[in-house]
Amino acid sequence: MGEEADDSHPQDFMERLSDSDIDTRLLALGSAWRREGDSIVAELECADFVAAVALVNRIAAEAERADHHPDILIHGYKRLRITLSTHAAGGLTQGDFALASVINTL
Numbered sequence: 001m002g003e004e005a006d007d008s009h010p011q012d013f014m015e016r017l018s019d020s021d022i023d024t025r026l027l028a029l030g031s032a033w034r035r036e037g038d039s040i041v042a043e044l045e046c047a048d049f050v051a052a053v054a055l056v057n058r059i060a061a062e063a064e065r066a067d068h069h070p071d072i073l074i075h076g077y078k079r080l081r082i083t084l085s086t087h088a089a090g091g092l093t094q095g096d097f098a099l100a101s102v103i104n105t106l
Contacts, residue, residue, distance in 0.1 A: 016091045025097045033100055039085040040096060042103070049077045056080065058106045066102070068095045 017025070026035055032042045046052040052074050059082065063069045071083040082103060084096040 014086060014089050014093055014095065016086075016089045016093060017097075022092050029097065029100050029104065032104070035092075036083075038091040039083050040092060040100060041084075042080075042082045042100070044080045044082065046078045046080065049074075052078050052080055055106060059103055062102045062106070063099065066095065066099050068099050070099065070103075 022035060022040075026033060026040065029040070032044065033040050035041075044055070046055055056072055056074065059070065059072060068084075068086070071081075073081040073083075075081065082100075084100055085091065086093040086096055
């Protein structure tokens with residue numbers, strides 16, 4: 001993955017987004033993501049259990065790099081439920097959508 005220039009301030013990632021900002025950003029993420037209260041959630045299906053665990057490991061590496069950690073559930077042996085929210089901000093922030101966008105590329 002190449003690094004893109006980001007001229008945002010780190011505090012921008014912690015500011016809670018408005019409902020209209022969330023709606024706009026959610027549309028840009030695509031149909032895999034939906035809003036559930038103060039979180040965004042994706043349900044992903046992998047080829048098998050090993051592929052699901054491999055994807056979790058790739059997500060974990062990106063989450064560590066971003067210092068932003070989603071809730072991840074493996075269920076049905078090959079399905080992942082990924083939940084993003086910024087607990088410190090009490091809702092959704094730019095950081096949630098940035099990590100979701102990275103997850104979309106994995």
